[in-house]
Amino acid sequence: MYRFVITATTSMAVLFFIFFLTVAEAVDPAESWQKHYNLWFIISIIIWLTVTVPLVYFVFRYKKKREDEDGAYIEGSTFLEITWTGIPIIITIVLGVQSWALFNQYRKVPQDAYEVRVEGFQYGYEMIYSEGIKTLNELRVPVGPVKLSMISKDVIHNFAIPKYKVREDMIPGRMTYQWFLAKEPGEHMVYCAELCGPGHSQMLAKVIVMEKNDFNSWVESYKIESSALSPEERGKNLVKNLGCTSCHSLDGEEIAGASFKGYYGGASILEDGSTVTVDDAYIEESIKNPKAKVVKGYDPFMQPYSLPDEDIKAITAYLKTLK
Numbered sequence: 001m002y003r004f005v006i007t008a009t010t011s012m013a014v015l016f017f018i019f020f021l022t023v024a025e026a027v028d029p030a031e032s033w034q035k036h037y038n039l040w041f042i043i044s045i046i047i048w049l050t051v052t053v054p055l056v057y058f059v060f061r062y063k064k065k066r067e068d069e070d071g072a073y074i075e076g077s078t079f080l081e082i083t084w085t086g087i088p089i090i091i092t093i094v095l096g097v098q099s100w101a102l103f104n105q106y107r108k109v110p111q112d113a114y115e116v117r118v119e120g121f122q123y124g125y126e127m128i129y130s131e132g133i134k135t136l137n138e139l140r141v142p143v144g145p146v147k148l149s150m151i152s153k154d155v156i157h158n159f160a161i162p163k164y165k166v167r168e169d170m171i172p173g174r175m176t177y178q179w180f181l182a183k184e185p186g187e188h189m190v191y192c193a194e195l196c197g198p199g200h201s202q203m204l205a206k207v208i209v210m211e212k213n214d215f216n217s218w219v220e221s222y223k224i225e226s227s228a229l230s231p232e233e234r235g236k237n238l239v240k241n242l243g244c245t246s247c248h249s250l251d252g253e254e255i256a257g258a259s260f261k262g263y264y265g266g267a268s269i270l271e272d273g274s275t276v277t278v279d280d281a282y283i284e285e286s287i288k289n290p291k292a293k294v295v296k297g298y299d300p301f302m303q304p305y306s307l308p309d310e311d312i313k314a315i316t317a318y319l320k321t322l323k
């Protein structure tokens with residue numbers, strides 16, 4: 001029995017030491033999660049070796065040597081039973097407590113975090129900054145802690161930034177949030193991590209971390225630029241940023257969808273043989289509900305986009321210029 005007590009106490013002491021070592025100075029969630037992962041990984045390897053090495057050894061050591069050989073009769077061992085129940089329990093508790101501690105830390109947003117509102121839609125993200133500007137699929141932030149307040153305009157999406165080891169659902173009608181620590185300038189990918197429709201894999205964005213001064217001057221120049229932009233120019237940016245051109249060419253080439261060149265004002269023949277004129281109303285309908293009037297010869301796989309009216313107007317204005 002005394003051996004059990006010694007084993008249990010020692011392993012508990014070691015595990016708690018590791019626990020405090022990894023949790024104590026954690027300030028950056030990404031770093032804490034990495035350390036936590038490493039700890040799980042090391043413990044898993046130790047458990048695997050503890051089981052596999054003796055297993056392989058015993059297989060050879062106690063192999064049946066003669067036909068009439070009988071195995072030894074072994075009674076249970078209380079010491080072993082308690083040890084191999086006790087140690088896994090302690091490991092599980094320690095890892096569980098640490099996960100919980102990290103989770104709570106991760107839910108607490110630092111006071112000085114820079115906040116951006118992110119609205120998900122099929123298929124993209126609109127970033128709305130407190131400075132009164134908006135970007136599409138591009139999240140610009142200054143170095144430091146960043147808080148994202150998130151919501152979805154249609155179905156459930158998930159805003160995942162592997163670099164910062166964070167992800168959180170974007171839910172229609174409910175604000176969710178997450179934060180991360182942007183330590184240095186750089187560009188990182190954002191993925192939608194919740195199957196949200198056929199365009200799910202294309203729902204990508206970038207986080208662009210900038211030095212504070214660079215960020216402030218970007219905000220100023222962006223404000224000036226966007227207020228100076230004509231609807232046509234805004235529409236051009238939207239068509240580019242929303243990825244429309246992967247199906248609709250601008251030069252008359254036929255890809256998966258009708259080319260935008262000379263599109264506006266023309267007439268299209270629909271599946272049922274009727275004709276529509278490509279005007280403001282038809283463009284608006286085709287963006288919001290693409291399957292309503294599919295042009296003959298094209299597959300109806302374009303997904304609806306829930307864009308604000310001003311964006312649809314800008315896109316229409318741009319299409320008018322593509323003669």
Ligand code: CUA
Binds near residue numbers: 193194
């Ligand atoms: Cu949005 Cu997947």
